[in-house]
Amino acid sequence: MSVGGFADRVLHVDLTDGRIDKHPLDLDLAQRFIGGLGLTIKLAYDTILPGTDPLSPENPIVLGAGPLVGTNLPSTSRLYAVTKLPTSGTIGWCGSGGVNFGYLFKNAGYDHLIIKGRADRPVYLKIIDDEVEICDAAHLWGKGAEETSEALWMELGHPTGVMTMGQAGENLVPFSIAFIDRIATLGRGGLGAIMGAKNLKAIVVKGTRGIKVADRKRYKGLSEDFLQTIRSYPYLKEWQDLGLVKSFPMIPKETYYGMKKRRIACVSCPIGCKDVIEIPDGDFKGLVKCTSSVLNLYTPVLYGFKDHRESIRCMATIDQYGLDAFEFFGLMSFAKALADHGIIPPEQLDEEIATDSLASMEGWARKITYREGLGDILARGFKGILEEFGKEAETYAPPLVKGMQPYVGPGAALSWDLFGTMELGQVLDPRGPHVGASGSPTYFDRRPLEVFPRHLTRMGVPEEAFERILPGLNSPDQEEELRVGRLLKYSHAWFSILGSLGICARGAINRFYNASLCAQFYEAVTGIEMDVDQLRRRADRLWTLLRMANIREGLDQKAEALPHKWFSKPGFKRYTTEEPLGLQEGEEMIEDYYDEWGWERKTGIPSPQLLEKLGLKEN
């Protein structure tokens, strides 16, 4: 039986000298790291020189799509980028629903793309099957992310996968993002700026080679049963209808239905969570906006916008520029506090900062993007503001993690206060704070602990770890508790498995997958032997290697310290009892997390013995 799933090639592009090489995929390496996210981490580890400036030509962008991408297994179109990120200074991942880009990249015949160097003029990379060309992008430079996508589709037609950034990326704003097919994002961390530093406006891809499956008969049996499970899910229609509004009903259904134009699904996804909306009335009537969720368009509402139509218009502007909206609004709130207290002197404020005003926020988004006046300081992010305005400014800063504002918690946009794996993960994911379920049961509030073992089994947690995660589980006399740090280890491991295969980690779909099924799908698609134990071992290997990549960069446990402001009143609460959470308790969770991976409990450094066990010693 021949190997399936993989496209069998890695594309190398050096923008400095224009060299383009296609290398055969090292299948042994792919097996050791599963593929997708795992192998992207390994290739990045091997390519990033320690100490590299994120915005230097030497910093590579490594892209990857897993072995299931291109098949019709549900929601298998994920795309990952790993690079050294300018916002956090860490080596981290950016992930995106692949929309069309993921399957077209695989169909063009590539599993991974490694881009190095810096072009001497604005360029875009065009990949059409075997033909790979570095093209002039003078006509695209200066355009917004959506405008660029439209212009490239006008040139190349559909289907074409488009990865691009806006003017913020061109001007090296460290919290600029990249877009996939105009609707999904390779978000937090600054991938837009890394593309800008390379003079790389976009990557476009078309592919017609196809993806084969090694064992068609087994694949068919497994996938038909699986699809039937999804079809029978009682809430399927509701998920399809409402998208993320089902989980987070922050918009009245009537308002949502009044603007919904189309549900968009990434290729192979039977649920669909992306939205195309049109403003039905008011000053911006007729504005059509594509978004990875309509909820994103309400970010300005969280910061005081009263009119949701103005909020959508504001997000349309921010997305064109390619700014990270959460970071932008966090910064503007901070800047407003500094202005109100005279720390930013009035003469530097040529425009009022009002986080509830469309005119003000659009104005500041433009100033930041084009780095005009005070906007140039704000464009350097929280770190830049603190450097500029000194110690006095710190009092007004929100809790920060790796120089970025967390999504969730006291002072953040989302004021969820129960401390589960996502909340702790904001500190412990190398990329910095972000939101994501990663399959963890604590993503939703107030789940009773008796349902946790079912989720742990699904996520591939070995039974011997259950008692460590849920002490008292099997002892009627002992009160049950939840060890969030230990659970987070397995949440990250489960995310690693899904990402390496190419499966979406969003809660609406990953609820249907389990570790055993993942191993079986991997075997059927690739023809490579796999079981749950081997998947676990590979997850341990790839996440530990990501840890090593950051330790090599000088990351230590101090960079993962919990913000003290999280523990002043009103702070986070325990997930189970909803009592106030103490700093020491949080610190013990971090130690538990390190310990569960087998890393040194106090420092988080993997021991030489562990590295040897995981086959990482040569790294």
Place this chain on the structure above:
Amino acid sequence: MGKYEIQTSKAKCTGCLRCQLACSELYTKVFNPSQARIRVVTSGADCSIRFEEDCNDCGICVDHCFFDALTKTKRESDK
């Protein structure tokens, strides 16, 4: 002419291409949407669905549509 008459509803289409994936795999043994006999393009609010000349109305595309954008009815002659 195949067994089924296939109806399309562009308003319900999400562009997931499950139809193209299934069609191409059935007829070429490879997942290759560029070889499918049904072609779907969604771009923002717009959508087009068309069938290639060699489509024989077998209906596998309908079986794989989760959004009711494709439906099928048995032709009179096959009832």
